[in-house]
Amino acid sequence: MARYLTSHLSPAALVHGHPAPFLTEMSLIHGYTTGFWVAAAIFGAGAVICGTLFRAGPLRASGSAAAAPAAAAEQQAPVMHT
Numbered sequence: 297m298a299r300y301l302t303s304h305l306s307p308a309a310l311v312h313g314h315p316a317p318f319l320t321e322m323s324l325i326h327g328y329t330t331g332f333w334v335a336a337a338i339f340g341a342g343a344v345i346c347g348t349l350f351r352a353g354p355l356r357a358s359g360s361a362a363a364a365p366a367a368a369a370e371q372q373a374p375v376m377h378t
Contacts, residue, residue: 309319 305315309316
């Protein structure tokens with residue numbers, strides 16, 4: 297905000313030795329706009345990073361993790377003898 301204000305300051309933009317209200321309002325708008333663009337860039341970079349970390353295809357369980365639920369299911373299932 298201060299850089300915008302000082303770079304656009306001219307004798308025509310002074311009112312009683314102070315920056316004109318329109319100039320301070322424009323510098324505030326410039327500061328908000330810059331902040332929003334920086335936040336959008338951070339959000340975009342985060343989206344790209346998260347997108348590259350996703351795996352392609354379905355998740356697969358490892359060998360020992362896949363066997364554990366099957367063994368637990370066999371233990372709980374009632375055995376019917378005919």
